[in-house]
Amino acid sequence: MSADTTAPTSAEAAGTPPPGGGRVEPDGPARPPALSPRELGRWVWRQLTSMRTALLLLLLLALAAVPGSLVPQEGVDSLAVARFQIEHPALTPWLERLGMFSVYDSPWFSAIYLLLLVSLIGCIVPRTAVYARALRARPPRAPSRLDRLPAYASFETDAGGDVDDTLEQAALMLRRRRFRVDVDPSDQGEGVVRAERGYLREAGNLVFHVSLVAVLVGVAVGSLWGYRGNAIVVEGRGFSNTLTQYDEFTAGALATPSSLPPFTVSLEQMTADFQTSGPQVGQPKLFEATGTVIAAPGEGARDFDIRVNHPLEVDGTSVFLVGSGYAPVVTVRDGAGDVVSSGPVPFLPTDASYVSEGVIKAPDAQPSQLGMEGFFLPTAGRDADGVPISLFPEAADPALSLFVYSGDLGLDDGAPQSVYSLNTDDLQVVQDDDGKPERLLLQPGQTAELPDGLGTVTFDGVAEFARLQISSTPLAWLPLTGLIVAVSGLLASLYVRPRRAWV
Structure with a gap:
Protein backbone atom coordinates (compact mmCIF):
# COMPACT_ATOMS: atom_id res chain seq x y z
CA MET A 1 0.00 0.00 0.00
CA SER A 2 1.53 3.30 -1.11
CA ALA A 3 0.59 6.96 -0.68
CA ASP A 4 -0.36 9.14 -3.62
CA THR A 5 2.21 11.90 -3.84
CA THR A 6 1.17 13.24 -7.22
CA ALA A 7 1.10 17.04 -7.35
CA PRO A 8 -2.31 18.65 -8.09
CA THR A 9 -3.06 19.60 -11.63
CA SER A 10 -3.28 23.22 -12.71
CA ALA A 11 -7.07 22.92 -12.99
CA GLU A 12 -7.31 21.67 -9.42
CA ALA A 13 -5.01 24.42 -8.20
CA ALA A 14 -7.18 26.99 -9.95
CA GLY A 15 -10.29 25.66 -8.27
CA THR A 16 -12.00 24.48 -11.50
CA PRO A 17 -13.40 20.95 -11.85
CA PRO A 18 -10.81 18.52 -13.19
CA PRO A 19 -11.43 16.66 -16.47
CA GLY A 20 -13.95 13.88 -16.04
CA GLY A 21 -16.00 15.73 -13.41
CA GLY A 22 -15.66 15.90 -9.67
CA ARG A 23 -15.35 18.77 -7.21
CA VAL A 24 -12.41 20.65 -5.78
CA GLU A 25 -12.63 21.19 -2.02
CA PRO A 26 -11.51 24.70 -0.95
CA ASP A 27 -8.64 25.02 1.48
CA GLY A 28 -10.79 27.01 3.95
CA PRO A 29 -13.87 29.19 4.32
CA ALA A 30 -14.00 32.05 1.87
CA ARG A 31 -13.53 35.52 3.41
CA PRO A 32 -15.92 38.34 2.51
CA PRO A 33 -14.35 41.13 0.51
CA ALA A 34 -12.92 44.00 2.53
CA LEU A 35 -15.03 47.14 2.78
CA SER A 36 -13.84 50.21 0.96
CA PRO A 37 -13.42 53.41 3.01
CA ARG A 38 -16.70 54.72 1.60
CA GLU A 39 -18.55 51.51 2.46
CA LEU A 40 -17.01 51.47 5.95
CA GLY A 41 -18.08 55.05 6.55
CA ARG A 42 -21.61 54.25 5.38
CA TRP A 43 -21.75 51.25 7.73
CA VAL A 44 -20.53 53.33 10.70
CA TRP A 45 -23.09 56.04 9.90
CA ARG A 46 -25.93 53.51 9.77
CA GLN A 47 -24.89 52.05 13.09
CA LEU A 48 -24.61 55.49 14.70
CA THR A 49 -28.00 56.66 13.42
CA SER A 50 -29.90 53.52 14.33
CA MET A 51 -32.60 53.74 16.97
CA ARG A 52 -30.81 51.13 19.07
CA THR A 53 -27.66 53.28 19.23
CA ALA A 54 -29.69 56.40 20.10
CA LEU A 55 -31.37 54.62 23.00
CA LEU A 56 -28.03 53.23 24.19
CA LEU A 57 -26.43 56.70 24.11
CA LEU A 58 -29.41 58.19 25.94
CA LEU A 59 -29.01 55.59 28.70
CA LEU A 60 -25.25 56.19 28.77
CA LEU A 61 -25.80 59.96 29.13
CA ALA A 62 -28.13 59.38 32.08
CA LEU A 63 -25.56 57.13 33.76
CA ALA A 64 -22.76 59.64 33.06
CA ALA A 65 -24.76 62.37 34.83
CA VAL A 66 -24.99 60.36 38.07
CA PRO A 67 -21.48 61.33 39.37
CA GLY A 68 -22.48 64.98 38.99
CA SER A 69 -25.14 64.41 41.64
CA LEU A 70 -22.94 62.37 43.99
CA VAL A 71 -19.68 64.37 43.83
CA PRO A 72 -19.57 68.14 44.56
CA GLN A 73 -19.11 70.21 41.40
CA GLU A 74 -16.73 73.15 40.97
CA GLY A 75 -19.26 75.22 39.04
CA VAL A 76 -21.94 74.76 41.71
CA ASP A 77 -20.21 74.88 45.11
CA SER A 78 -16.44 75.17 45.18
CA LEU A 79 -16.44 75.28 48.98
CA ALA A 80 -18.09 71.87 49.09
CA VAL A 81 -15.46 70.62 46.64
CA ALA A 82 -12.68 71.93 48.89
CA ARG A 83 -14.19 70.22 51.95
CA PHE A 84 -14.60 66.96 50.01
CA GLN A 85 -10.95 67.08 48.90
CA ILE A 86 -9.78 67.65 52.46
CA GLU A 87 -11.89 64.77 53.78
CA HIS A 88 -10.86 62.35 50.99
CA PRO A 89 -7.18 63.05 50.20
CA ALA A 90 -6.52 59.58 48.73
CA LEU A 91 -9.56 59.60 46.44
CA THR A 92 -9.22 63.19 45.21
CA PRO A 93 -6.35 62.67 42.68
CA TRP A 94 -8.25 59.90 40.90
CA LEU A 95 -11.45 61.92 40.76
CA GLU A 96 -9.55 64.90 39.36
CA ARG A 97 -8.04 62.76 36.60
CA LEU A 98 -11.52 61.56 35.63
CA GLY A 99 -12.98 65.07 35.73
CA MET A 100 -15.49 64.13 38.44
CA PHE A 101 -15.42 67.61 40.02
CA SER A 102 -16.61 69.10 36.73
CA VAL A 103 -18.56 66.26 35.13
CA TYR A 104 -20.62 68.27 32.69
CA ASP A 105 -17.55 70.01 31.25
CA SER A 106 -15.45 66.85 30.94
CA PRO A 107 -14.40 65.58 27.49
CA TRP A 108 -16.01 62.15 27.96
CA PHE A 109 -19.39 63.65 28.89
CA SER A 110 -19.22 66.04 25.93
CA ALA A 111 -18.40 63.14 23.59
CA ILE A 112 -21.49 61.19 24.70
CA TYR A 113 -23.56 64.35 24.39
CA LEU A 114 -22.43 65.10 20.82
CA LEU A 115 -22.78 61.49 19.67
CA LEU A 116 -26.35 61.40 20.99
CA LEU A 117 -27.17 64.67 19.20
CA VAL A 118 -25.79 63.36 15.89
CA SER A 119 -27.53 60.00 16.34
CA LEU A 120 -30.92 61.61 16.97
CA ILE A 121 -30.63 63.94 13.99
CA GLY A 122 -29.57 61.01 11.81
CA CYS A 123 -32.66 59.10 12.97
CA ILE A 124 -35.08 61.98 12.52
CA VAL A 125 -34.23 63.20 9.01
CA PRO A 126 -34.88 59.96 7.04
CA ARG A 127 -37.88 59.02 9.17
CA THR A 128 -39.42 62.44 8.56
CA ALA A 129 -39.15 61.89 4.80
CA VAL A 130 -40.76 58.45 5.14
CA TYR A 131 -43.56 59.90 7.28
CA ALA A 132 -44.18 62.70 4.78
CA ARG A 133 -44.64 60.12 2.00
CA ALA A 134 -47.00 58.12 4.25
CA LEU A 135 -49.12 61.20 4.86
CA ARG A 136 -49.57 61.72 1.13
CA ALA A 137 -50.36 58.07 0.45
CA ARG A 138 -53.94 56.89 0.20
CA PRO A 139 -55.37 53.88 2.07
CA PRO A 140 -54.11 50.61 0.55
CA ARG A 141 -56.15 48.30 -1.65
CA ALA A 142 -58.32 45.69 0.01
CA PRO A 143 -56.93 42.17 0.40
CA SER A 144 -58.43 39.57 -1.92
CA ARG A 145 -59.54 37.40 1.03
CA LEU A 146 -61.01 39.60 3.75
CA ASP A 147 -62.23 36.57 5.62
CA ARG A 148 -58.65 35.71 6.53
CA LEU A 149 -58.23 38.89 8.57
CA PRO A 150 -58.45 38.52 12.39
CA ALA A 151 -61.25 41.11 12.68
CA TYR A 152 -63.71 40.11 10.00
CA ALA A 153 -67.50 40.21 9.97
CA SER A 154 -70.25 40.19 7.35
CA PHE A 155 -73.93 41.07 7.37
CA GLU A 156 -76.75 41.67 4.94
CA THR A 157 -78.85 44.81 4.76
CA ASP A 158 -82.27 45.31 3.30
CA ALA A 159 -81.87 49.09 3.15
CA GLY A 160 -82.95 50.57 -0.11
CA GLY A 161 -80.53 51.94 -2.63
CA ASP A 162 -77.80 50.47 -4.72
CA VAL A 163 -74.32 49.32 -3.78
CA ASP A 164 -72.79 52.76 -4.09
CA ASP A 165 -75.26 54.22 -1.58
CA THR A 166 -74.33 51.52 0.93
CA LEU A 167 -70.64 52.23 0.41
CA GLU A 168 -71.20 55.95 0.95
CA GLN A 169 -72.98 55.26 4.21
CA ALA A 170 -70.06 53.09 5.35
CA ALA A 171 -67.61 55.80 4.30
CA LEU A 172 -69.57 58.42 6.26
CA MET A 173 -69.50 56.26 9.38
CA LEU A 174 -65.72 55.75 9.08
CA ARG A 175 -65.09 59.46 8.54
CA ARG A 176 -66.97 60.19 11.75
CA ARG A 177 -64.46 57.90 13.47
CA ARG A 178 -61.57 59.95 12.04
CA PHE A 179 -60.54 57.51 9.31
CA ARG A 180 -59.03 58.67 6.05
CA VAL A 181 -61.44 57.21 3.51
CA ASP A 182 -61.36 56.42 -0.23
CA VAL A 183 -64.34 54.93 -2.05
CA ASP A 184 -63.97 52.78 -5.18
CA PRO A 185 -67.44 52.85 -6.84
CA SER A 186 -68.97 49.70 -8.24
CA ASP A 187 -68.79 50.93 -11.85
CA GLN A 188 -64.97 50.56 -11.62
CA GLY A 189 -65.26 46.92 -10.62
CA GLU A 190 -66.06 45.60 -7.18
CA GLY A 191 -67.13 48.48 -4.93
CA VAL A 192 -64.78 48.97 -1.94
CA VAL A 193 -64.36 51.46 0.88
CA ARG A 194 -60.72 51.81 1.95
CA ALA A 195 -60.02 53.52 5.29
CA GLU A 196 -57.00 54.13 7.50
CA ARG A 197 -56.18 56.07 10.65
CA GLY A 198 -53.43 56.26 13.34
CA TYR A 199 -51.01 58.57 11.54
CA LEU A 200 -50.38 60.39 14.83
CA ARG A 201 -48.49 57.38 16.17
CA GLU A 202 -45.45 58.03 14.01
CA ALA A 203 -45.94 61.79 14.40
CA GLY A 204 -45.72 61.35 18.19
CA ASN A 205 -42.56 59.31 17.76
CA LEU A 206 -40.98 62.03 15.63
CA VAL A 207 -42.11 64.77 18.03
CA PHE A 208 -40.50 62.85 20.89
CA HIS A 209 -37.15 62.66 19.12
CA VAL A 210 -37.27 66.25 17.86
CA SER A 211 -38.02 67.41 21.41
CA LEU A 212 -35.00 65.51 22.72
CA VAL A 213 -32.87 67.34 20.16
CA ALA A 214 -34.39 70.63 21.34
CA VAL A 215 -33.49 69.75 24.94
CA LEU A 216 -29.90 68.96 23.96
CA VAL A 217 -29.61 72.14 21.90
CA GLY A 218 -31.05 74.24 24.75
CA VAL A 219 -28.62 72.76 27.26
CA ALA A 220 -25.71 73.23 24.83
CA VAL A 221 -26.57 76.89 24.18
CA GLY A 222 -26.88 77.54 27.91
CA SER A 223 -23.51 75.90 28.54
CA LEU A 224 -21.69 77.72 25.73
CA TRP A 225 -23.09 81.24 26.18
CA GLY A 226 -24.10 81.12 29.85
CA THR A 473 -28.61 80.64 30.97
CA PRO A 474 -29.75 81.60 27.46
CA LEU A 475 -32.75 79.62 26.20
CA ALA A 476 -33.39 78.29 29.70
CA TRP A 477 -37.04 77.76 28.73
CA LEU A 478 -36.19 75.45 25.82
CA PRO A 479 -35.14 72.30 27.77
CA LEU A 480 -38.23 72.42 29.99
CA THR A 481 -40.56 73.02 27.04
CA GLY A 482 -38.83 70.28 25.10
CA LEU A 483 -39.33 67.79 27.93
CA ILE A 484 -43.04 68.61 28.18
CA VAL A 485 -43.53 68.21 24.42
CA ALA A 486 -41.42 65.02 24.45
CA VAL A 487 -43.69 63.44 27.05
CA SER A 488 -46.74 64.37 24.96
CA GLY A 489 -45.19 62.81 21.86
CA LEU A 490 -44.25 59.69 23.77
CA LEU A 491 -47.81 59.26 25.04
CA ALA A 492 -49.13 59.64 21.49
CA SER A 493 -46.72 57.03 20.17
CA LEU A 494 -47.74 54.60 22.94
CA TYR A 495 -51.51 55.00 22.91
CA VAL A 496 -52.39 55.90 19.31
CA ARG A 497 -52.83 52.68 17.31
CA PRO A 498 -52.90 52.53 13.51
CA ARG A 499 -56.09 50.97 12.07
CA ARG A 500 -57.13 49.89 8.57
CA ALA A 501 -60.64 48.97 7.48
CA TRP A 502 -62.21 47.77 4.22
CA VAL A 503 -65.86 47.45 3.36
Missing part, protein backbone atom coordinates in the same frame (compact mmCIF):
# COMPACT_ATOMS: atom_id res chain seq x y z
CA TYR A 227 -22.13 81.94 32.98
CA ARG A 228 -22.37 81.35 36.71
CA GLY A 229 -20.56 82.85 39.65
CA ASN A 230 -20.71 83.31 43.42
CA ALA A 231 -20.11 86.42 45.49
CA ILE A 232 -20.24 87.18 49.21
CA VAL A 233 -21.86 90.53 49.97
CA VAL A 234 -21.80 91.95 53.50
CA GLU A 235 -24.65 94.06 54.88
CA GLY A 236 -24.15 97.70 53.97
CA ARG A 237 -22.00 96.87 50.95
CA GLY A 238 -22.67 96.17 47.30
CA PHE A 239 -21.82 94.06 44.30
CA SER A 240 -21.20 95.17 40.71
CA ASN A 241 -21.53 92.59 37.95
CA THR A 242 -17.89 92.61 36.84
CA LEU A 243 -15.33 89.80 36.89
CA THR A 244 -13.27 91.33 39.69
CA GLN A 245 -16.28 91.27 42.05
CA TYR A 246 -16.76 87.50 41.89
CA ASP A 247 -15.31 85.05 44.40
CA GLU A 248 -15.90 82.23 41.90
CA PHE A 249 -16.76 82.50 38.22
CA THR A 250 -17.39 79.92 35.51
CA ALA A 251 -18.32 80.91 31.96
CA GLY A 252 -19.14 79.03 28.79
CA ALA A 253 -16.64 78.80 25.97
CA LEU A 254 -18.41 81.52 23.95
CA ALA A 255 -19.30 83.85 26.83
CA THR A 256 -17.28 87.08 27.10
CA PRO A 257 -16.89 89.64 29.91
CA SER A 258 -18.68 92.19 27.71
CA SER A 259 -21.81 90.02 27.87
CA LEU A 260 -22.23 90.66 31.62
CA PRO A 261 -25.15 93.04 32.27
CA PRO A 262 -23.83 96.15 34.12
CA PHE A 263 -26.12 96.00 37.14
CA THR A 264 -25.27 96.87 40.75
CA VAL A 265 -26.75 95.32 43.90
CA SER A 266 -26.63 96.96 47.34
CA LEU A 267 -27.40 94.71 50.30
CA GLU A 268 -29.16 96.50 53.16
CA GLN A 269 -30.14 93.58 55.38
CA MET A 270 -29.58 89.84 55.51
CA THR A 271 -32.02 87.92 57.70
CA ALA A 272 -31.47 84.32 58.79
CA ASP A 273 -33.96 82.79 61.23
CA PHE A 274 -33.68 79.32 62.77
CA GLN A 275 -36.01 76.98 64.62
CA THR A 276 -35.66 77.57 68.36
CA SER A 277 -37.60 74.55 69.64
CA GLY A 278 -38.95 71.18 68.66
CA PRO A 279 -37.26 68.29 66.86
CA GLN A 280 -36.02 70.66 64.12
CA VAL A 281 -34.24 73.01 66.51
CA GLY A 282 -31.37 74.81 64.82
CA GLN A 283 -32.70 74.19 61.30
CA PRO A 284 -33.08 77.19 58.96
CA LYS A 285 -36.55 78.77 58.94
CA LEU A 286 -36.05 81.88 56.80
CA PHE A 287 -33.35 83.28 54.54
CA GLU A 288 -34.08 86.74 53.15
CA ALA A 289 -31.90 89.42 51.58
CA THR A 290 -33.26 92.92 50.98
CA GLY A 291 -31.73 95.95 49.31
CA THR A 292 -31.71 97.91 46.08
CA VAL A 293 -30.59 97.18 42.53
CA ILE A 294 -29.62 99.48 39.65
CA ALA A 295 -30.16 97.64 36.36
CA ALA A 296 -27.82 99.86 34.31
CA PRO A 297 -25.76 103.03 34.78
CA GLY A 298 -27.98 106.09 34.78
CA GLU A 299 -31.13 104.20 35.79
CA GLY A 300 -32.92 104.57 39.10
CA ALA A 301 -32.65 102.14 41.99
CA ARG A 302 -35.47 99.75 42.84
CA ASP A 303 -36.00 97.59 45.91
CA PHE A 304 -35.55 93.84 45.87
CA ASP A 305 -36.39 90.98 48.21
CA ILE A 306 -34.54 87.71 47.52
CA ARG A 307 -35.56 84.47 49.20
CA VAL A 308 -34.75 80.83 48.59
CA ASN A 309 -36.13 79.84 45.15
CA HIS A 310 -37.30 83.43 44.58
CA PRO A 311 -34.36 85.05 42.76
CA LEU A 312 -33.87 88.61 41.57
CA GLU A 313 -34.17 88.89 37.77
CA VAL A 314 -32.08 91.59 36.08
CA ASP A 315 -31.71 91.80 32.29
CA GLY A 316 -31.82 88.04 31.72
CA THR A 317 -29.62 87.30 34.74
CA SER A 318 -30.85 85.56 37.89
CA VAL A 319 -29.46 86.40 41.34
CA PHE A 320 -30.09 83.56 43.81
CA LEU A 321 -29.64 83.54 47.57
CA VAL A 322 -27.73 80.31 48.24
CA GLY A 323 -26.34 80.89 51.72
CA SER A 324 -25.56 83.25 54.55
CA GLY A 325 -22.98 83.71 57.27
CA TYR A 326 -21.37 86.11 59.69
CA ALA A 327 -18.74 88.79 59.24
CA PRO A 328 -17.15 89.86 62.55
CA VAL A 329 -16.37 93.59 62.61
CA VAL A 330 -12.77 93.81 63.80
CA THR A 331 -10.38 96.76 64.25
CA VAL A 332 -6.63 96.08 64.34
CA ARG A 333 -4.12 98.70 65.56
CA ASP A 334 -0.39 98.24 65.23
CA GLY A 335 2.33 99.01 67.76
CA ALA A 336 2.17 102.72 66.92
CA GLY A 337 -1.58 102.83 67.57
CA ASP A 338 -2.51 103.31 63.92
CA VAL A 339 -5.56 101.54 62.53
CA VAL A 340 -4.24 99.04 59.96
CA SER A 341 -7.41 96.98 59.44
CA SER A 342 -11.03 97.81 60.16
CA GLY A 343 -14.42 96.54 59.05
CA PRO A 344 -16.42 93.35 58.64
CA VAL A 345 -14.49 90.22 57.66
CA PRO A 346 -16.52 87.28 56.26
CA PHE A 347 -15.97 84.00 58.09
CA LEU A 348 -17.16 80.91 56.20
CA PRO A 349 -19.52 78.45 57.98
CA THR A 350 -18.16 74.94 58.50
CA ASP A 351 -21.13 73.12 60.04
CA ALA A 352 -24.84 73.36 60.83
CA SER A 353 -24.20 75.37 64.02
CA TYR A 354 -22.45 78.04 61.88
CA VAL A 355 -19.06 77.67 63.48
CA SER A 356 -17.12 79.72 60.94
CA GLU A 357 -13.50 79.94 59.85
CA GLY A 358 -11.75 83.06 58.62
CA VAL A 359 -8.57 85.10 58.50
CA ILE A 360 -7.65 88.74 59.12
CA LYS A 361 -4.63 90.31 57.41
CA ALA A 362 -2.91 93.58 58.34
CA PRO A 363 -0.06 94.06 55.84
CA ASP A 364 0.52 97.72 56.85
CA ALA A 365 1.11 96.95 60.53
CA GLN A 366 4.36 98.11 62.15
CA PRO A 367 6.83 96.96 63.34
CA SER A 368 5.72 93.67 61.76
CA GLN A 369 2.89 92.55 59.50
CA LEU A 370 0.10 90.77 61.36
CA GLY A 371 -2.10 87.85 60.37
CA MET A 372 -4.85 86.12 62.35
CA GLU A 373 -6.87 82.99 61.78
CA GLY A 374 -9.53 81.39 63.89
CA PHE A 375 -13.19 80.71 64.51
CA PHE A 376 -16.35 82.70 64.99
CA LEU A 377 -18.92 81.18 67.38
CA PRO A 378 -22.47 82.59 66.95
CA THR A 379 -23.67 81.33 70.36
CA ALA A 380 -20.54 80.57 72.33
CA GLY A 381 -20.29 77.76 74.85
CA ARG A 382 -17.91 75.03 75.95
CA ASP A 383 -18.06 71.28 75.71
CA ALA A 384 -17.20 68.81 78.47
CA ASP A 385 -13.48 69.28 77.79
CA GLY A 386 -13.69 73.07 77.93
CA VAL A 387 -13.24 73.55 74.19
CA PRO A 388 -15.19 76.54 72.79
CA ILE A 389 -18.17 75.49 70.64
CA SER A 390 -21.33 77.07 69.21
CA LEU A 391 -24.62 76.01 70.78
CA PHE A 392 -26.94 77.60 68.20
CA PRO A 393 -26.55 79.06 64.68
CA GLU A 394 -28.01 82.51 65.50
CA ALA A 395 -25.67 85.18 66.86
CA ALA A 396 -27.23 85.22 70.34
CA ASP A 397 -23.93 85.28 72.30
CA PRO A 398 -21.14 85.64 69.73
CA ALA A 399 -17.45 85.12 70.41
CA LEU A 400 -14.34 85.37 68.27
CA SER A 401 -11.37 83.02 68.80
CA LEU A 402 -8.11 83.97 67.03
CA PHE A 403 -4.50 82.84 66.80
CA VAL A 404 -2.08 85.67 65.93
CA TYR A 405 0.93 85.53 63.60
CA SER A 406 3.61 88.10 62.80
CA GLY A 407 6.14 88.30 60.00
CA ASP A 408 5.77 88.39 56.21
CA LEU A 409 2.26 87.78 54.82
CA GLY A 410 3.68 87.23 51.33
CA LEU A 411 1.59 90.01 49.78
CA ASP A 412 4.45 92.25 48.69
CA ASP A 413 5.60 89.99 45.83
CA GLY A 414 2.31 90.51 43.95
CA ALA A 415 1.27 86.86 43.94
CA PRO A 416 -2.51 86.47 44.35
CA GLN A 417 -3.80 85.01 47.61
CA SER A 418 -7.19 83.91 48.85
CA VAL A 419 -8.78 86.24 51.38
CA TYR A 420 -10.07 83.14 53.19
CA SER A 421 -6.69 81.49 53.86
CA LEU A 422 -3.43 82.50 55.51
CA ASN A 423 0.00 81.52 54.20
CA THR A 424 2.05 80.85 57.33
CA ASP A 425 5.32 79.88 55.62
CA ASP A 426 7.05 83.16 56.59
CA LEU A 427 5.02 83.86 59.72
CA GLN A 428 5.71 83.11 63.37
CA VAL A 429 3.07 82.34 65.97
CA VAL A 430 2.80 85.09 68.54
CA GLN A 431 3.34 83.58 71.98
CA ASP A 432 2.15 84.62 75.43
CA ASP A 433 4.25 85.05 78.56
CA ASP A 434 4.24 81.27 79.14
CA GLY A 435 5.64 80.54 75.68
CA LYS A 436 2.37 79.15 74.39
CA PRO A 437 0.58 80.32 71.22
CA GLU A 438 -1.37 83.49 71.94
CA ARG A 439 -5.10 82.72 71.63
CA LEU A 440 -7.61 85.54 71.76
CA LEU A 441 -11.21 84.91 72.84
CA LEU A 442 -13.22 88.10 72.41
CA GLN A 443 -16.84 89.11 72.71
CA PRO A 444 -18.38 92.23 71.11
CA GLY A 445 -16.86 95.41 72.54
CA GLN A 446 -13.76 93.73 73.99
CA THR A 447 -10.16 94.63 73.10
CA ALA A 448 -7.09 92.41 73.47
CA GLU A 449 -3.53 93.74 73.64
CA LEU A 450 -0.96 91.73 71.72
CA PRO A 451 2.40 90.75 73.31
CA ASP A 452 5.68 92.49 72.47
CA GLY A 453 3.96 95.77 71.63
CA LEU A 454 2.54 94.42 68.35
CA GLY A 455 -0.75 96.29 68.80
CA THR A 456 -4.37 95.61 69.75
CA VAL A 457 -7.38 93.76 68.36
CA THR A 458 -10.94 94.98 69.00
CA PHE A 459 -14.07 92.93 68.32
CA ASP A 460 -16.56 95.71 67.46
CA GLY A 461 -19.65 93.67 66.54
CA VAL A 462 -21.19 91.28 64.03
CA ALA A 463 -22.59 91.83 60.54
CA GLU A 464 -24.23 89.21 58.35
CA PHE A 465 -23.42 88.44 54.74
CA ALA A 466 -25.37 86.90 51.86
CA ARG A 467 -23.85 84.38 49.53
CA LEU A 468 -25.27 85.16 46.08
CA GLN A 469 -25.17 83.04 42.96
CA ILE A 470 -25.38 85.05 39.76
CA SER A 471 -26.20 83.02 36.67
CA SER A 472 -27.36 83.53 33.12
